[in-house]
Amino acid sequence: MRIDVLTLFPGMLDGFLSESIIGRARERGHLEIGVHNIRDWATDKHRTTDDRPLGGGAGMVMKCEPVFAAIEAVQSPGCRRIYLTPDGAPFSSARAEALSRESHLVFLSGHYEGIDQRIRDTVIDEELSIGDYVLTNGTLAAAVIIDALARFIPGVLGEEKSLTHESFTACLLDFPQYTRPATYRGMAVPEVLLSGNHTAIGKWRRAEQERKTALLRPDLLNSSNTTA
Numbered sequence: 001m002r003i004d005v006l007t008l009f010p011g012m013l014d015g016f017l018s019e020s021i022i023g024r025a026r027e028r029g030h031l032e033i034g035v036h037n038i039r040d041w042a043t044d045k046h047r048t049t050d051d052r053p054l055g056g057g058a059g060m061v062m063k064c065e066p067v068f069a070a071i072e073a074v075q076s077p078g079c080r081r082i083y084l085t086p087d088g089a090p091f092s093s094a095r096a097e098a099l100s101r102e103s104h105l106v107f108l109s110g111h112y113e114g115i116d117q118r119i120r121d122t123v124i125d126e127e128l129s130i131g132d133y134v135l136t137n138g139t140l141a142a143a144v145i146i147d148a149l150a151r152f153i154p155g156v157l158g159e160e161k162s163l164t165h166e167s168f169t170a171c172l173l174d175f176p177q178y179t180r181p182a183t184y185r186g187m188a189v190p191e192v193l194l195s196g197n198h199t200a201i202g203k204w205r206r207a208e209q210e211r212k213t214a215l216l217r218p219d220l221l222n223s224s225n226t227t228a
Contacts (some may be wrong), residue, residue, distance in 0.1 A: 001102065001153060003033045003146060004074040006067070007109035008049060010035045010090060016143045025156045033146070034074065038062075041069035041071045050112050060111035067115060071106060071123045079104035084138030084145070088127035091145060095128070099145070100152035107145070109138035136183045171220045173213045175205040 001022050016022065025031040039047040043065065050060040053110065071081060080102050089095075099105060108115070108124065120127065130141045150156050178189040192204045213220050 001031055001100070001220060002019060002076075002079075002104040003031065003107065004105070005033070005109065005139070005142050005146075006038050006070045006074070007035065007142070008038055008111050009090065009109075009137060009139050010037050012139045016147075022057070022147060022150055022158060023171045025150055025153070026100060028155065030155050031154055035177065036070060036074060038066050038070050040064075041066040046175040049148075053113060057113070061113050062111060062115040062119075064116045064118055067119050068123060071108065071119075075106055075123075075199075075213045076104050079106055081106045081108065081123060083108045083110065083120060083124045083127045084141040085110050085127050086129050086132070087136050088129040091128045091130050091148070094150070096145065096148040097152045100149040107138075107142040108143055111137040117188070170207040173220070175212070 007013070016028065017033055017035070022031065026033060038049055042048055050062050050068050050204050053059065054060045070163075075081060080099070081107060084107060108119075128141075128145065130144050135141060166226070178193060182189050182194060190204065195201070210221075
């Protein structure tokens, strides 16, 4: 997969793209990621990318000229161009999996009061939000989505089956995890996990998922058939 990120703050992604699973995925050729500074497409000596909102109001709005030029420079036929914005559609695990099947994604990181609406109307295919809150810019949102979708790309995770046991799979939160020692400071792990009975372990884990989801995210139980 090819991913291009257009942002005013490319340095925010330096560590993220070189560490852990994403760093290894790039080294192994599973992911190709380019990070581009939108100011490189500004044409004035001050590399201006924003201006005051027409009609008045607080803040600044990102201008058409450099953003159009940046998108047109990195896009490819059939690529999906995504704008990260608080008023976009909610991002989810299901959307991450769907995006992982694309061959080329272009992420546009907004800033200030957002971008000129004409950009959204003509060179953006999808708008996504990672939550009901506002960040200083969309670069971190792009990192979150890249991290989430990369896990669904074959070869990126060392243990592919872990995808089927994580939170939000089948609309359930994850079950509790334990490792050795079996007893620590008087706290013992559930006996069923030491039994070697994988059928019983599976039933315990499912019950724990349903219990935790009912307690913390009952909305998920109402959104889908959890017997899947």
